[in-house]
Amino acid sequence: MITExxxxxxxxxxxxxxxxxxxxGGPFGAVIVKDGEIIAGNSNSVTINNDPTxxxxxxxxxxxxxxxxxxxxxGATIYTSCEPCPMCLGAIYWARISRIFYGNTRKDARxxxxxxxxxxxELDKPMESRTVPILPLLRDEAMQSFRMWMAKTDxxxx
Numbered sequence: 064m065i066t067e068x069x070x071x072x073x074x075x076x077x078x079x080x081x082x083x084x085x086x087x088g089g090p091f092g093a094v095i096v097k098d099g100e101i102i103a104g105n106s107n108s109v110t111i112n113n114d115p116t117x118x119x120x121x122x123x124x125x126x127x128x129x130x131x132x133x134x135x136x137x138g139a140t141i142y143t144s145c146e147p148c149p150m151c152l153g154a155i156y157w158a159r160i161s162r163i164f165y166g167n168t169r170k171d172a173r174x175x176x177x178x179x180x181x182x183x184x185e186l187d188k189p190m191e192s193r194t195v196p197i198l199p200l201l202r203d204e205a206m207q208s209f210r211m212w213m214a215k216t217d218x219x220x221x
Contacts, residue, residue, distance in 0.1 A: 065164075068099070069142070069164060072094055072096050072101065072140075072142040072164075073142045073144075073164055073166060075092075075094050075101065075104060075142070076092045076093050076094045076104070076119075076142045076143055076144045076166070077092060077144050077166060078092065079092025079093070079094070079104055079105065079106045079119070079144070080092035080106060080107075080119070080144040080145075082106060083106035083107055083108070083119070086111070087110065087111060088106055088107050088108050088109070088110060088111050089106075089107030089108075089109055089110065089118075089119075089177075090107070090144070090145075090175070090177075091106060091107040091118060091119040091120075091143070091144055091145050092104070092105070092106045092107070092119050092143070092144045093105060093106075093119040093120045093122075093123040093141055093142065093143040093144065094123065094141070094142050095123050095124065095126075095127040095136065095139050095140070095141050095142075095160070096139065096140045096141075096142065097127075097131075097136070097138055097139040097140075098138075102127050102130055102131060102139070103123045103124075103126035103127035103130055104123060104126075105119055105122035105123040105126055106119050106122070107119045107122070108122060116150065118148065118150065118151050119143060119144065119151075120141060120143050120147055120151035120154060120155060121150070121151055121154050123141065123143075124136070124141075124154050124155070124158050124160075127139065127158075128158070134158065134221055135158070135159050135221070136158040136159055136160045136161075137159045137160075137161060138161055139158075139160050139161060140160065140161060140162040140163070140164065141155060141160050141162070141163050141164070142164045142165075143163065143164070143165050143166070144165070144166045144167060145165060145166060145167040145168075145169075145171065145172050145177075146165040146167065146168050146169045146172070147163065147165065148169075148179040148182070149179060149182045149183060149186065150182075157221075181194075
């Protein structure tokens with residue numbers, strides 16, 4: 064069920080996207096809400112910060128986690144001005160955000176030259192057929208950190 068409050072939160076994400084365009088950033092904004100209150104809101108700053116990971120959703124997740132002092136956003140909802148790309152969707156899942164509302168679709172983004180379909184297509188290919196080579200190297204040595212992690216009794220699991 065979509066409420067008037069949901070629409071209000073989405074309008075805030077859209078406002079952040081509009082402001083981002085005015086400041087020279089990408090046309091994307093997001094807010095994270097928990098217990099009926101906005102705990103973080105941010106926009107895309109890829110070109111402003113020269114950071115390809117600085118999508119609105121990722122920036123907002125980082126802000127929310129810092130503000131709440133946790134990496135677990137269970138019970139939170141993200142309102143994003145556009146359907147999340149694969150990176151942002153992964154970040155949303157890792158943060159354990161409980162619901163996603165989005166405005167524009169992937170197709171709408173593609174229509175203004177923000178296409179992420181190629182990433183979805185790459186993920187469906189076998190590793191040896193992907194555009195960017197993915198090659199295993201030194202697995203036996205890399206396993207040491209995994210063994211250390213498994214033996215650790217005071218680890219914070221996530």
